[in-house]
Amino acid sequence: MNKDLAGFLLVPALFICGLSHAAWADERGGGTMELRSNAFTQGAMIPSAYTCDGKDVSPPLAWTGLQAGTRSIALICDDPDAPAGTWVHWVYYDIPPGTQELDEDVDPVEYPSSGGTQGKNDFRKTGYGGPCPPSGTHRYFFKLYALDSELSLPPGRTKKELLDAMKGHIIGQAELMGKYERK
Numbered sequence: 001m002n003k004d005l006a007g008f009l010l011v012p013a014l015f016i017c018g019l020s021h022a023a024w025a026d027e028r029g030g031g032t033m034e035l036r037s038n039a040f041t042q043g044a045m046i047p048s049a050y051t052c053d054g055k056d057v058s059p060p061l062a063w064t065g066l067q068a069g070t071r072s073i074a075l076i077c078d079d080p081d082a083p084a085g086t087w088v089h090w091v092y093y094d095i096p097p098g099t100q101e102l103d104e105d106v107d108p109v110e111y112p113s114s115g116g117t118q119g120k121n122d123f124r125k126t127g128y129g130g131p132c133p134p135s136g137t138h139r140y141f142f143k144l145y146a147l148d149s150e151l152s153l154p155p156g157r158t159k160k161e162l163l164d165a166m167k168g169h170i171i172g173q174a175e176l177m178g179k180y181e182r183k
Helices: 003-018 159-166
Strands: 023-025 032-036 061-064 072-079 087-095 138-147 170-180
Touching (some): 032 138, 032 170, 061 138, 072 159, 087 159
Antiparallel strands (some): 023 032, 072 087
């Protein structure tokens, strides 16, 4: 392959790969959303307090760069490394657009005091269910979505139901990935 063609192909590949990390640029000309936690950094190990080996409470999360026109926020946490396929740890939607963070230990109830509505995780429980991999190191993706509408879904919706409802309404997103391995 000649050098000009290789460079031409490399630039888009780097751009696409760059968007798969913590910050996502809004295609509509808004800001760049960023999702972070003061409990762990991108790609780092999640402290055991946020897992089945600890208190099993949700980690603190904060974000910046919501796009203009955001009417609600949704959050999904899942583990694509689970033996039976992607395992869903948290489904949370209709978070008010003025919210900029979630404190540690969001109540595992349908309508938490932080606002919004929680769905069911794959543990068949409402709210957050922490990492609890059967073996090896797993990756946990916290995905934050800025939406141009409030979804008004009833509590207890699944990840699939939420994703279906969000189609055509996502105006920005950000992602934070942490890892966990049981000792």
